[in-house]
Each structure stands twice: as structure tokens, then as C-alpha cells.
Amino acid sequence: MKNRERPFYIATILFLVVALVFSSATPAASGVWSGTGILATGQTTSYSGELDDGHYQAGIAKSYTVYTTGQFASTSNIDLIHFTDTDVAFADSDPDTITSTGTDLDGLFVAGDDIVITGDSDNNGVYEIDVVAGKVITLTVGGALSTEAAGDSVSIAKREALSNNAVLDNNTGLMWARYTSAENAAMGAASDGKMPWTGELYDIFQWAAAANAASLGGYSDWRIPNLSELWSLGDANHAAFLPNTTDFPGFPTNVWSANTHKSVTANAFTFSKNWQILYYADTKTLGQVTALVRGGV
16 A cells, blocks of 8 residues: 555545444443434423323424414415216206216215316306206306307316415424414315215326416425324324324314225225224225325435
8 A cells, every 4th residue: 555545545544443333233331322313292291190101202202383474374266077988968047957877976965065167168166056956057147158058078077276385304304384274174075074085087196287287385295104204293291192283273083094904905004093003994996085195205
């Protein structure tokens, strides 16, 4: 080894030694792991003389930043198709009506829904439903439809104005939509925010896609959270282990995850029974509320 190269090799070796000693993957001198660790449950009260979690408050304290201004202010219109067919006819009467000859529309829409018609050049637009009876939707007065026979491939979407608010988990780096599909209770067959996991035009993955199409909160990479991500929000200081109610107002107790049950693939995991029990739903066609998250991939 040449003399002029020796300092370089010595410096390199010293750097590697220092990096190894101070690496987060190395136990501290006390023998306690000095890496990142697991998030705390949030429980701050000790309920007995035992050294329970309330005593130690082990883990990294939860920390969130709530965004409500700029791109996170106001709302975005989420349009989710619930029905598509070529048998839809329109009638310009008083009040105006939309009729399907083959499908009972009262199984998909309810009074008060804001709907978006596409696929019909004369009647594309946004309307409000007054009454749904069997195969007929009656619009509020002033619907302003043009009479047209069936034939076009017409889609009817439900529209909700979803808050652009978002919450950043400062520990995991995940960003959450602050409100779930329960916020406006607009989507799903019963317009209660509950959608099936899969199998319908209006399942939870299509809802996530609709949120991305609308650039909710200024982003287009929202997705359905997995089990671990949902569980990371749970706060043991809440009687139902719900997320912090200040950061996540009105978070529901039944929430779909993105995970399928390995042994029963027709079922998917959901947090239910006040978030205290994790179990798999009876079927992926069951309607449940869902949340949105981005990052982590």
C-alpha cells in the first residue's frame, strides 16, 4: 500500500466503525433497543398497582399534523358510478323522470341523492333526486331533462362533497384523508357511506379511484389502508380504541381494510365491535365504511 493511500483507508475504516457504533440498528449501552420502535397505544392512565402500559407508556407517542388550509381547504366532488345500462329513458314532464326498464333503481338510489348523468348528450348533468320508486327516479322540480328514449349507454353516479382535510402521521409518514366515507353518508346502495369490498361498480376500490380522479386534497394516489395501518391509528385512551377524535372527528367503528382473509378469500378483514376486536367480515359483498390513506409504498 502506498503511503499516500494509507490515510484514505484509515479514514474509511474509522468512518465504518463510528457508523456501526452509532447505528440505529445497534442496542444502546443499557441493552435497550435504540431503533425506531413501535407506536404507543396512547394509554396514559395506569389502572392498577401493576406495571401496565399506562405506567410505562411504551412506544413512540402518537403525533399528527392536521391540514385544513390551502389545497386541504373546502371540498372535492367525488363522483362514483352506481348504475350503467342502455335501458335508461328520460322524460321531460313535471316533475322530470328517469326510468330503467330492467332494474329497480330504489335498490341503488334514495331521495336526496345528488346524481351525475353521463353518456347521454342531451341529459348529461347534475341533478337531485326527489323520489325513487321501483324503476323510476323522480327529480326535484326544475330537473330540466330532455325527453329521450332508451338506447344510449347511460351511467348514473352519486356525488358527494368530501372534505379535502388531511392528517399526517408524523411517525409513520402516512397521510390520511381526515374523513371517511361516513362523512356525508352519500355512497353505497343505501347512501349511508357503506360500500362492498368488491363486486360492484361502487365498491371501496372504485371509491378510492374516484377520489383520485377528483384529486382529493390535491393528490391522486389515495388507497385503501391495510390492517397494520388502520391499527396504528387506534388510541387506547378512547373507550372504543378509535383514533384521536380531535384529529379524526367522527371516525366510525366499522372500517374495511385492504386485506383478504387467507383461509376464506371471499372475506376481507375489517375492524369492528368498537375497534376492540379484529375479525373478518362475512363476505366482501357486505357494505362497510372505508378510509383513505396515501404513502408507505
